[in-house]
Amino acid sequence: MVIAAGEPAPDFSLARAAGGEPFTRTDLMGRTTVLVFYPFAFSPVCTDQLSVYNELLDEFRERGATLYGVSCDAIWSQRAFKEQLGIDIEQLSDFEPKGETCRAFGVLHERGMPERALVVIGPDGVVKWSYQAPQLAELPGANLIFDALDG
């Protein structure tokens, strides 16, 4: 099950699809982070979770929060996915060692991909709120993130 509110974020390392240094626990400090764990890059959706969140990036920014998409896909897949969706949300890859960060956050599905989950981490590195969809097919709305940020 996804890491609970009140717990400190674990140590982890994710490759940035955009390149550069890995994204680690240190990057969480001093600002609010929203990790959006999703099962796979590319899915036959018309408008999906990340596309809806992308429409609201200004509002997340106003609340001082930065969103990241996290999956076990390779960075090249994530880059292509981001480009295909036409979104600005930075993508982080848990490809090698595969699923290690997902496991640390309690969201590694038995089939080797992330559960569909949201984790909001405060500037102190402590989980402020988390949510795991009871079924992978359920799309948690952006409203849940706003509630967590505003609450």
Place this chain on the structure above:
Amino acid sequence: MSRGAGSAPAESASDFVTKLATVPIARAPPGIHDPWPCDHAGRTINHPVSDLTSAPLPPVGPDDHVRGPDGAPLVIVYGDYECPFCAAAEVRLHAREVRVVFRHFPIRSSHPRAPAAAHAAEAAADQGAFWEMHDLLFADQGRLEDPHLWDRAQRLGLDVERFDADRRSDRIAKRVKAQFHGGVRAGVATTPTIFVNDERYSGRTAVSMWT
């Protein structure tokens, strides 16, 4: 066993929508692994609204567009004019005795012309022709560039200059955004999302439920 891939002749977007509207959308056949654990995968994703909702669905108000027989069941649709599933749901809703409220939920990244189309519908509304424009937009989702919008306005006998100024106005942008945000707060996460008696149906379910 056979998935019959690849041999179908090319079809136009409107053929595709017509087909979507008439062919019942089934779940993945038994035995075929569905690799896409996401929306539109034929899975039922309706859940109790209270679970994932931050605010009640905005009540029907003066900015809403309503059509259908008085006394018929009310359905509230959150849709996007460039979304083929929305067009399919629209065709199916037409065939039913329901009273429809349509609210805008344009997703720019997936559908770059959806915001412009939503603004066009609202600009037409200001000249009393919301549903006429709405129908023309859904009737031809492949033609949503500016000249196509002007052409529709002209065909509807609107004042095209005024239509064009209105659709680019802050006033209309705000109206569309307010509908989008109202939907977000009520838990809308994909299109189409249809509310019937406060029950939410999303994605493929919102299309196939009308067959």
